[in-house]
Amino acid sequence: MSKEVISIFVDNSSNVLTRVASLFGRRGFNIESLTVSTTNDPRISRITVVFNGGKQSLHQILTQTRKLEVVKDIFTLDKDTSLFRELLLVKIACDKSNRSAVKEIVDIFRGKIISLSKHNMIVELTGASEKIDGFLDMINCYDVLEVCRTGVTGISRDSSSIDEDSD
C-alpha cells in the first residue's frame, strides 16, 4: 500500500463531485482526503485526492475515473516534483497558565494564532501533512477542543518556477 496524490480536472457543473465520489464509493476505492476548488478557467474545477492502495488499484482509480464524461484529465502528482499543502485550524483550551507554552509550539511550527479568548485559542497552520501531524502530536498534551483539516491539495512544479519549499 502506498499513498498517491491524484489531480482530477473536471467540468465545473452541478453534481460533478457526486459523480466522482459515487464512483469511488461503489468501486471501493480507499480515499484518505478529497478537496475541490475552482481553477483559473471558470469552466474547470480541480479535485485533489489522496489515495491509499496498490499499483493495480491505482490503475483502476485512474482508468475508471477517466471514463466519467465530466473528467477532462486525471494524473498522479509525482512526489519529487510536486508541492503538497494542507491547512489546519485547531481550537485549544488554554488560559494564562499555559498560553505561552502553547504559543511557543505554534511559533516553532510557524503557525498563527488567529483568535484568542480567556479560555481558548484558535491556531492556523499550513504545510505538508507530515508537518500538520507533527504539530498535532506536539499539542496533544493540551486540551484540544476541535480540529479541522482541509485535506491535501497539490500542484506539480513547473521547471521554471521558483522553489520555495523551505518550511
Place this chain on the structure above:
Amino acid sequence: MKLNGSQIIMEVLKEQGVDTVFGYPGGAALNVYDSLYDYSDQIHHILTAHEQGASHAADGYSRSTGKTGVVFATSGPGATNLVTGLATAFLDSVPMVAITCNVTDDAIGRDAFQEVSITGVTLPITKHNFFVNKIENLADAIRQAFRIANEGRKGPVLIDITKDVTALNNTYEYTKQEPVALKPNPSIDPTKIDAILEAIKLSKKPVVYFGGGVASSQAKEELNEFLKRLDAPATYTLMGAGVLNFEDPKNLGLIGMHGSMLANQAIDQADLVFALGTRFSDRVALNPNQFAKRAAIVHVDIDESEINKNVVINFDVVADIKDFLKAILEKLDQQDHSDWIEHLKQYKKFIDVPVQEATIRPRDIIEATCDLTDKETIYVTDVGQHQMWAAQYLKHEKAENFLTSGGLGTMGYGYGAAIGAQAGNPEKRVIHFTGDGSFHMNLNEACTAVSNKLPIITIIFDNKVLGMVYQWQTVFYNKHYSQTIPGRKTDYVQLAKGFGAKGFEVNTLEEFKDAFQQALKEKGPVWIACNIAKEERVLPMIPNGGTIDDMIIK
C-alpha cells in the same frame, strides 16, 4: 426555426435517424406525447404494458439492429421502472438513450407528485446522465447522449427533462445538425504487436477466449481469419455466443461456470491465451488466480479500465477488436498447432446425463427449434437454466441474433427484448426461450405483442421450479428447496387466450414440433409450454471460486 422543447426532442431524434421508440406516457410526459402525436408518421412509438418492458425492448432493438435503442418514460415511477433495463444494458454495454420527463423546474426538490431524482438513481448504471432544466441545453444534451452511448465501450445514457422545458409555449431556436462525431478508436502501438508476435512464435498451445467486444466491433470475419492463421481453437463467454459457427471444429463451446469441459481444459492447459473484448468476469475466471495459470495472457479491450482489473495479464492492448485483429493479421504468418488441436479432441463439448423422468428434453427442444427455423432467426432468452441450454445448444451464426442478459442476469428480460427485436426486424422470425420463473416476471408484455401483432414464439421450459436455484440447492444445499417450488397453477393455454394470443402445452418432442409448426403460421404471439423434468440440470458446472478440478459432470 423556433420550436418548443417537445418538438426539439423529436427533431433531434430524427437527426440521429431514430424512427422507433418504446415507452409509456404520464403526467410529466404529456407535452412530449403531444408532440409525438404530430410526429407519429415519422417516429413510431410502441406502447408497452410497463416501463421495464419498454426498457428491455429498447435494449433488444439495439442489440438486434445495431442502432441506438430509445425509451420514453414519465417522472417518478415511470422513470424508476427503467432502472433494471438500464442496468441490464449497462452491464452488457448496449447503446441506449432513455428520455424521462420530470416535474417542472420550480417544483424540483420539493417532493412534488411523481418527483424522483432519476439522475441520482441511475448514476451507477448509466455511462452518463443529463438533467435538463433549460431549453437552451436540450438539443445538445440529446445529441451528446447519442455520442456517449456509442463511443468507446457502449452503454446507456439517460436524459431527464423538466416539464417546463417541454412546454408547448416554451420555444427556442432550433437548427438541424449532423450527429456528433465519435472519438476515433485508440491507435495501436506497433511494438506491442511485435511483442505479441514473438509470444506467438514461442507458443505451442494457443487459445482464443472472446466476449461481447468481438460482436460489438463486428469483427466476426477478422476473428475467423485470425483463428485460421493462428491455427488455434476458441472459446467464448455468453456475450460472445453466436460469433463462431456452431459446427466449426475450432469452436470449443462456452467457457466458465457452465462452459464445456473442452473449453475449460483448453484454457487451463494453454500456454498463450488471447482474451478479446472480454473482462474475466467471475462467471468465467471463477478463481482469478488460477485462470489460465500456465499461459501468457494477451488482453485486448476498448476499455482501459478492464486491463488487470480481475486477472493480471502479460500483454495489454487498448483497442477496438477489429482494429487489433487487422493489425496483427498484417504481420502474422500461418501457424501450425495440429498436435494441440488433436490433443484437445479427447475432451467433451457436451455432456448428456439421461433423466429418467423426462418425456421431452431441453436440448431436443432447442435443436428442433433450430431445425424448424432459418439462419436469420433471432433468439432471445430470459435468465436461468434455459438460458444456459440455449447458449450451449443453439446453432445460430450471428451474435446480434442471440439476445441475452449476460452481466446483470435479468430474469424477465426476454419478453421485452423480443418485442424490441421483432419491432426492429419485422422480416425476421423472433424466438423467445424462457423458463416458467422468468416468464411470470414480465408476461404482462404479451398484451404489447398482441396489440402490435408481433408474431413472437415463446418457448417456455416449464419444470414447475425455479430451476437454476433449484439445481444449486440440489447440489450444494442438501436439497433444501427454499422458495424454489412456487406451486403455481398457471394454465398457459388459457392464459394465452385471455391475452388474445395462442398457447400450447406439450409433453413430447412430437407434440412440440407439431405445435411449433402451427405457431409459425400465426400472425400474433404464441407460446408453447414444454413440460420438462425438474431433474434436468445445466452441466457441466463449476462452483463459485472453483477451477476445472471442481467441475461437476453428472
